[in-house]
Amino acid sequence: MGYRCVVCVKQVPDTKRLTGEAMKDDGTVNRAALPAVFNPEDLNALEAALAIRDRHAGTVTVISMGLPKASDVLREALFRGAERAILITDRRAAGSDTLATSYILSCAIRRLEPDIVLCGRQAIDGDTAQVGPQIAEKLGYTLVTYLEELLDLRGSTLRVRRNLGNGFEVVEAELPVLATVLDTANTPRPPAAKRLMKFKKARCRSEVEQAVSRELSEAGEDARATEVARRCLMLAERGLLIEQWNLEDVGADLTWCGFKGSPTKVHRVQSIVLAGGAYREYPPTDEGVGRLVRELIEDHTIG
Amino acid sequence: MIEVNRIGEVWVFAEQEKGTLSEVPLELLGKGRELAETLGVPLAAVLLTAGDGEEMATRLGQYGADKVYLVEHDLLRQYQTSTYARVIRELVQTHAPQVVLYGATAMGRDLAPTVASSLRCGLTADCTDLQIGDHTPPGSKELHRNLLLQIRPAFGGSIIATIVNYDGWPQMATVREGVMVMPQPDGQRRATLVRHAESFSGFRAPLRILESERREKKVNLKAARVIVAGGAGVGTRESFRLVWELANCLGGAVGASRAAIDLGFVDKDHQVGQTGTTVRPALYVACGISGAVQHRAGMEESAKILAINIDRSAPIFSVAHYGIVGDLRVVIPRLVRTIRGGARIEGLAEPLEGPGTPPREARG
Numbered sequence: 050m051g052y053r054c055v056v057c058v059k060q061v062p063d064t065k066r067l068t069g070e071a072m073k074d075d076g077t078v079n080r081a082a083l084p085a086v087f088n089p090e091d092l093n094a095l096e097a098a099l100a101i102r103d104r105h106a107g108t109v110t111v112i113s114m115g116l117p118k119a120s121d122v123l124r125e126a127l128f129r130g131a132e133r134a135i136l137i138t139d140r141r142a143a144g145s146d147t148l149a150t151s152y153i154l155s156c157a158i159r160r161l162e163p164d165i166v167l168c169g170r171q172a173i174d175g176d177t178a179q180v181g182p183q184i185a186e187k188l189g190y191t192l193v194t195y196l197e198e199l200l201d202l203r204g205s206t207l208r209v210r211r212n213l214g215n216g217f218e219v220v221e222a223e224l225p226v227l228a229t230v231l232d233t234a235n236t237p238r239p240p241a242a243k244r245l246m247k248f249k250k251a252r253c254r255s256e257v258e259q260a261v262s263r264e265l266s267e268a269g270e271d272a273r274a275t276e277v278a279r280r281c282l283m284l285a286e287r288g289l290l291i292e293q294w295n296l297e298d299v300g301a302d303l304t305w306c307g308f309k310g311s312p313t314k315v316h317r318v319q320s321i322v323l324a325g326g327a328y329r330e331y332p333p334t335d336e337g338v339g340r341l342v343r344e345l346i347e348d349h350t351i352g
Numbered sequence: 353m354i355e356v357n358r359i360g361e362v363w364v365f366a367e368q369e370k371g372t373l374s375e376v377p378l379e380l381l382g383k384g385r386e387l388a389e390t391l392g393v394p395l396a397a398v399l400l401t402a403g404d405g406e407e408m409a410t411r412l413g414q415y416g417a418d419k420v421y422l423v424e425h426d427l428l429r430q431y432q433t434s435t436y437a438r439v440i441r442e443l444v445q446t447h448a449p450q451v452v453l454y455g456a457t458a459m460g461r462d463l464a465p466t467v468a469s470s471l472r473c474g475l476t477a478d479c480t481d482l483q484i485g486d487h488t489p490p491g492s493k494e495l496h497r498n499l500l501l502q503i504r505p506a507f508g509g510s511i512i513a514t515i516v517n518y519d520g521w522p523q524m525a526t527v528r529e530g531v532m533v534m535p536q537p538d539g540q541r542r543a544t545l546v547r548h549a550e551s552f553s554g555f556r557a558p559l560r561i562l563e564s565e566r567r568e569k570k571v572n573l574k575a576a577r578v579i580v581a582g583g584a585g586v587g588t589r590e591s592f593r594l595v596w597e598l599a600n601c602l603g604g605a606v607g608a609s610r611a612a613i614d615l616g617f618v619d620k621d622h623q624v625g626q627t628g629t630t631v632r633p634a635l636y637v638a639c640g641i642s643g644a645v646q647h648r649a650g651m652e653e654s655a656k657i658l659a660i661n662i663d664r665s666a667p668i669f670s671v672a673h674y675g676i677v678g679d680l681r682v683v684i685p686r687l688v689r690t691i692r693g694g695a696r697i698e699g700l701a702e703p704l705e706g707p708g709t710p711p712r713e714a715r716g
Contacts, residue, residue, distance in 0.1 A: 064507055148520070151469060174507060176627075177477040179465040182433070186469035191558040192433045194462045208562070213458040216566035220559050305472075312353075312474030312520020316487050316501060319512045328659070328669055333678025338686040341658070341674060350635050350656050351578065351602055351691070 051107030052202070052224075054098040055163040057154060057184070058091040058111050058126055060119040061174045087122045090169025092237040094230040097199060098167050099130045099238065105202060108132055110161060114142060114153055117255035123291050127248040128240030136253045139295040144308030147175070151183030153306055156299040159188060165207070166190060166227040178229070185227035193220060196228040250284075253291040257281055353472050354521050358498070360450035361419070362388040363522075365440070365463070366397040366412055367455050369431070369566070371404035373411060375534065375574075376455030380527060381416040382535035383482055384453060390484040391450065391498060394418040397543070398452075400439055402429035406545070413543030416535055420543045421447070427552050431459050432559045437466040439550050444471060446548075449522050451500050453482075456526035464526050474517035475524040476502035478626060480531055480649050487516045500525065505626060505645045512645075530574055530630035530650075570621040571605050573629045578604030578637075581624055581651070584611035585640025585661060586680065592617040594684040595639055601691050607631070607651075609641045625650035639680045643668025660684070 062083035098109045110133040111126040113119045123134035137157055145153065158166060166188070171178035178194075185192035197212040205224040210217055212231055252260075254277070261276050268276075284290040296306055304310060331337040345351045354360075364384045366377040377397065388395035396419040397412040399405060409420040421443055427435050440463070444452065452467075454460040456478050468475035481503040487496045496518040502525045506513045517523045573579060580602065582595035592612070599606045607624040608617060624631055626646040636654035641647060643659070643666055651657070652671045659672035660680045669675050676683050 062507070146474070147465070148468065148472065148474065175477075176506075177465075177475075178461050179468070179475060179477060182462060182465035183469035185433075186437070186466045192462065192466065193559070194433075195458060213566075215458070215569065216564070218561055218565075219563035220561050222559050312472070312517045313476055313502075313515050314487075314489065314517065315513060316485075316499075316516040317514040319514075320510065328672040328675040330675050330677065333676050333683045333686070335686060335690075337676065338683065338690050341676070342687065342690045344674075345635070345656070345658075 050105065052101055052105055052165055053107055053161070053163045054101055054109045054165045054167060055158055055161050056091070056095045056098045056109060056111045056126070056131070057158075057166065057168045057181070058095065058113045058122050059088040059169075059172050060085045060113065060115050060122045061088045061172050062086075064173050085118065085121065087125050088169055088172045090171060090230060090232050091122075092169070093232050093234050094167040094169045095126055095129060095131065096235045096237040097196070097228075097230050098165070100235065101165065101199070101202065102130075107164075110135065110163070112137065112154065112157055112161075114138070114145075114150060114157075117253055117259065120251075120253045120256055120291050123253075124248055124251050125240065127251060128245045129238055130241065130244065133292070134251070135292045135294060136255075137294050137299060138253070138255060139306075141296055141303060141307050144311060145306060146311035146313045147177055147179035147183060148312060149306050149310040151180045151187060152310065153296065153299060153301050154180070155184045155187035156301045157294060158184065160299065164205075164224045164226075166225070168227065168229050170195065170229045170231050181227060181229040188225070188227065190225045190227040191222040193222060193226055193228040196230045197234050248289065250287075251289040251291050252280075252284055253293045254281055255293060256291075257284070353519075354444060354448045356519060356521050357448055357450065358391075359393065360448045360522065361394045361396045362391065362451045363421075363449040363453065364395070364397050364417070365452065365454040365460065366399040366408065366420070367457060367459055368399065368401060368408055371401065371408065373408050374455060374457065374529075376457060376460075376527070376529040377412070378415045378537075379529065379532040379534045380453045380455065381412065383527070383532040384451075385416045385535065387451060387482060387484060387500070388418075393450065396421055396449070396546075398440065398443060399423070400428045400436055402426050409543060409545050411537075414537040414539060414541050416538075416541070417543040419546055421546050421548055423548045423550050425550050425552060427555075427557055428550075430561050430564065431463075432557055432561065433462055433466050434559075435552070435555075435557055436463050437470060438552075438555070439548075440467050441470050442550070443548060444522060452522050452524045454524070454526045456528040460526050464524060468524055471522070472520065473522055473524060474515075474520040475526070476504065476515045476517075477526050479504045479525045479527050480626065482525060482527070487518060489518075499523065505649055510645070528626065528630065533632075570619055573605055573607055573622070573624060573631050576605035576631070576633050578602045578635045579607045579624070579631055579633045579651075579654075580604050580637040580639065581607030581609065581622075581641060582612050582617060582639045583609040583641030583647075584615060585642065585663075586612060586617060587640070589615075589617050591681060594680065594688075597688050598637065598639070598684050601688050602635070602637075604633075604635070604637075607636075609644075609647045611642075638668050638672070639684065641668050642666045643671065
């Protein structure tokens with residue numbers, strides 16, 4: 050039996066450690082310039098998928114749309130137990146908002162025909178929580194957001210407890226389903242040592258091309274191309290080639306991709322400049338505190 | 353998508369549960385009225401329910417809606433994505449509003465993206481402000497007038513982004529509860545009721561809701577006149593007791609930054625900020641809170657802000673009215689003592705009598 054699970058994962062800028070030159074002139078982010086991490090709630094989504102496979106058998110495929118560097122999170126997923134990793138990468142996807150992103154991902158996922166799609170509730174860069182629901186709408190899968198616990202899975206029926214913040218719900222749906230997963234749903238398992246040793250050598254085609262460019266900078270284009278093909282073949286034979294799909298491979302209509310396919314556009318970006326505040330300072334002494342309290346009483350703020 | 357147009361209305365999705373309207377659609381009607389007046393178009397609420405529609409529609413009218421599109425059907429009794437999204441999409445395609453606003457609640461964040469996807473239109477989440485303005489795309493001479501400017505912090509809060517949507521209409525946005533100010537209701541105001549009959553013939557709702565429970569929040573931050581909030585700078589869960597003490601002696605509620613919640617100092621219900629609650633108390637005391645943009649977005653409209661932080665360069669001081677640079681473990685006890693009347697305050701005839709309850713055990 051078993052269930053075919055697909056997990057959408059994203060490499061995100063570590064938004065707690067931004068540096069100055071992160072934005073380009075058109076208002077989109079220069080993602081390559083920032084320290085990058087596995088989107089936290091996507092790890093929970095992956096864990097949910099792996100737990101389903103542990104219990105019910107089946108397959109776990111991870112998919113990510115991003116720059117070749119996003120292979121990092123695909124490798125991390127392989128370390129933790131995913132058996133297939135697919136990178137969707139294409140310059141023409143740059144500048145995609147959530148609508149265009151969900152369109153591209155749904156084209157890819159449709160080819161995989163999963164029973165269950167799992168996404169983190171939201172990514173820590175955009176914080177929109179929109180891509181999961183939008184993929185569900187495009188695929189025609191039943192959407193279950195805020196999955197906190199998978200209560201039951203038998204046959205083609207899924208039962209889930211949702212945490213809505215101000216309460217909870219227990220819902221049941223027939224597969225196929227797309228669920229968005231909360232950070233409170235589980236504790237992601239760490240990488241397995243053996244898998245780490247094996248899959249740390251996994252590469253996508255673009256990464257191979259970049260390495261060959263660096264190492265064979267003197268060689269001609271033909272020689273480099275031959276070397277790329279050779280290396281990719283070797284990786285594939287050992288199960289270490291991360292599949293790489295472009296927009297043609299996923300069957301996407303280009304008019305719905307990238308900047309052109311994104312209804313929301315950036316009008317303006319303002320860096321937060323913290324002006325020195327015009328606040329009244331009080332020393333942390335008894336005298337200072339006393340004065341402050343008196344002032345707050347006199348203007349009826351307290352007292 | 354619908355055609356870009358200048359006659360479409362401004363809509364607010366009127367979220368309700370069990371026949372009671374949530375607060376956020378009422379707040380959005382306040383901002384919606386501003387937007388509608390600037391655009392010179394009517395403001396409408398969109399209400400989906402199984403019953404009690406007229407009662408809720410009356411209330412929506414009092415809070416500023418010119419019209420209420422009312423859809424009543426048994427399948428709308430309990431929210432689920434596909435039933436609600438289907439109705440809203442049909443309404444949008446029939447009436448072509450310019451703007452549709454939703455609360456960024458659990459329901460809104462489930463519904464709005466689904467509607468946006470089915471309409472292939474743009475949606476911006478968690479807006480902290482909405483305005484009407486013009487936009488020229490970079491490298492183009494084309495001027496798009498009177499667009500909805502969708503404003504929100506992004507990228508860890510280091511930027512404020514203004515998003516526009518000029519060709520993927522309607523323009524849709526979600527806004528968190530408490531961000532927009534609740535308007536004063538006008539008991540005399542009436543909205544025109546427009547009933548829309550939805551036929552769900554042949555439609556089977558895919559989700560079965562087996563159990564459903566709502567719980568009261570542990571604290572009502574929006575109603576509090578005074579809030580004392582603690583951040584990561586409080587240091588430990590034990591030290592957070594000081595925040596409770598100060599709140600108690602001021603008769604205030606306890607708030608917290610996201611960092612303090614993540615560190616386990618106190619329950620999530622106390623979170624103030626962009627992803628917590630937005631508050632406007634008479635006094636906000638920020639203890640050991642650095643003042644990241646997402647936190648400031650939730651409290652910077654407080655009437656008076658007192659910041660206590662050991663770091664003079666903490667961004668919180670940029671929004672503070674009063675500041676004490678020092679160790680809160682020393683400063684808070686001093687404040688508590690002074691407020692309780694333990695110290696004579698120069699210039700006051702009598703020692704100050706505070707509410708004076710002894711400190712309670714810190715909870716949470």
